[in-house]
Amino acid sequence: MHPETASDLASAPPGALDPGLLAALAEAADALPEWADSLAPTDRLDGDLALDESEFAVLDALLRERFGTDLGALRAGLDLDGLAALTVGDLAELVRR
Template sequence: MDTVGELAGMLRHVTGEDERWAAAVTPQSRLEDDLRLESVEVAALGAAMHARWGVDLPGYLAGLDLDQLVDLTVGDLAGLVAA
């Protein structure tokens, strides 16, 4: 499975959304505006990403300014995994 697909599955799990919702997640999907993630969901996603890939999502997010946080996409997260 590709990274974006795995992230969509993780997002589905932490949000409780259905498969149709997860199928619409693309690399361009913004966590804030498009997916409407709550802070607790972002925290759960961070834990899942750490367990799967060893990624420090909270540390990454701490280095972003407000505009970057608002514009953060699934593709950005996939890039973080690849780095």
């Protein structure tokens, strides 16, 4: 995980991820809900999940609606390396705030 967004979630088991977050990721990626069951906190949104900008926009809207969080603001504060390193665990930390 990128130091600017690092959390203690890297060692958390996949089952520790919020089910609402997993559902939002599956919906944004236009994937079956079962797909989200395989996600781990260390999975990178860009490199591992291959989310594109339209999927990030959908995910941002879903996270705002369901958790009151601002993924766009988080992403805006990151450089290219930070964006590439953004993980599912970072999102889990964001929705817990």
